[in-house]
Amino acid sequence: MVLQEAGLSTSEEGVYRILVTLASATAREVSQRSDLGPGETEAVLSALERKGLASSVGGTPRRFTATPPDVALLPQLRQRADALEQARVAVGDLVETYRSNTRRRDAGQLIEVITGAEALRQNLRQVQDNARHELLWFCKAQYVAMPSGSNSAEFDALARGVRYRVLYEQAFFDDPGSVDNVAKAVIAGEVARAVPQLPLRLAVADRTVAVCPLVPGGPGGSQEEPTAALVRGSSLLDALVALFERYWETAVPLNVTESGAVSGTDGSANGASLSAADQHLLSLLVAGIADKAIASQLGLSKRTVQRRIQHLMTLAGAATRMQLAWQAARRGWM
Structure with a gap:
């Protein structure tokens, strides 16, 4: 029954x-x-x-x-389902409270040491499989545990709606097949940027847990097995997230062309050159002139100016006008 x-x-x-x-x-x-x-x-x-x-x-x-049955049973089932969902949320809150209190009493709950390439691969798969919202990733050259193109867990997570923001250092693209692998990930939904160099390897899931190799090892380091840290909610984790965001702000967006090529892999300015009109608009924007005054000087409507600024922000991969100004200077747009 x-x-x-x-x-x-x-x-x-x-x-x-x-x-x-x-x-x-x-x-x-x-x-x-x-x-x-x-x-x-x-x-x-x-x-x-x-x-x-x-x-x-x-x-x-x-x-x-x-x-x-639809009159007699379905409303009761919906009520029970709602009650179960409320109970699930309450249990989740209790679990997080328990873990938070446990971490305060036991430092071992904050940082767990992982030794060996296979253990590192398993933990990287696990944090991706459990992620519900976002993965932040530093990809350095010369892999330690997960070769380029072997991270199938990323495609599974992207398919269920998890957002990936990945930073690649320039030397990463020297490995054979790496450009094609990044192109596939970007096409699947990954948001990628490049920088000349990254300070460490890092993966952060939902801003609640991070995997951070501590001792070099594997093909790109010494012959010894790598040692990594699994970092849970703490000031250290907050610092790692802040480090990622700092590098993200100054990185160059990677774009996939219709032919499947990836632009921006050298970590430097390589966007399309701007028209004289857009360069003029940028110079006025950076000078601190208000949108209305820019519109008056260019003979445009205020709405058109704002639309063109938004287009430039998208082109530069900038979330704010300040970031647009920084990217414009870096790319030689002004």
């Missing part, structure tokens, strides 16, 4: 299923189709009537009809 979650006992579910197949029936008629006696069936039918799953009509003996 499967309707216990809707509040029905085994005998009530059996009688209700029989009643659904009949236009109307007496307790004796239902009893003949079940393993219950007439008296037991009468009691079950009365219980169903009290629960709103059946109704009786006049006459002797009484005849019963089933309440439509």
Whole structure:
């Protein structure tokens, strides 16, 4: 029996299923189709009537009809589902409170040491499989545990809506096949940027846990196994996230052309040159002139100026006008 979650006992579910197949029936008629006696069936039918799953009509003996299942059962199931979701959220909050308090008492809960390339690969897969919102990633040259193109967990996460922001250092693209692998990831939804050099390897999932190699090892380092740290919610994790954001702000966006080539892999300015009009607009913007005054000087509407500024921000991969000014100077647009 499967309707216990809707509040029905085994005998009530059996009688209700029989009643659904009949236009109307007496307790004796239902009893003949079940393993219950007439008296037991009468009691079950009365219980169903009290629960709103059946109704009786006049006459002797009484005849019963089933309440439509979508009317009788679905609202109860929805209420139970809502209650279960609320309970799940409450349990999640309790778990986080427990972990937070445990971390304060036990430093071992904050940082876990991972030794060996295989253990590092497993942890990197796990944090990606458990991610629900965002992955932040520093990709240095010469892999330690996960060669370029082997991170299938990223594509699974992207498919379920997890956002990936990945920073590559310039030397990363010297490895054979790395450009094609990055192009595939960008096409799948990865947001990628490049910088001349990165300070360390890093993966941060949902800003709650990070994997950060501590001792070089593997193909790109010494012959010893790599050692990494699994860092959970703490000031150290906050600092790692801030470090990522700092590098992200100054990085050059990577774009995939129609032919599948990746532009920007040298970590330097390589965007398309701007028109004289856009260069003039940028110079006015950087000078601190208000949009309305820029519009007046260029003979445009204020809305057109704002639209062109937004286009330039998209072209530069900038989230703010300050970032646009920085990127414009870096790219030689002014």
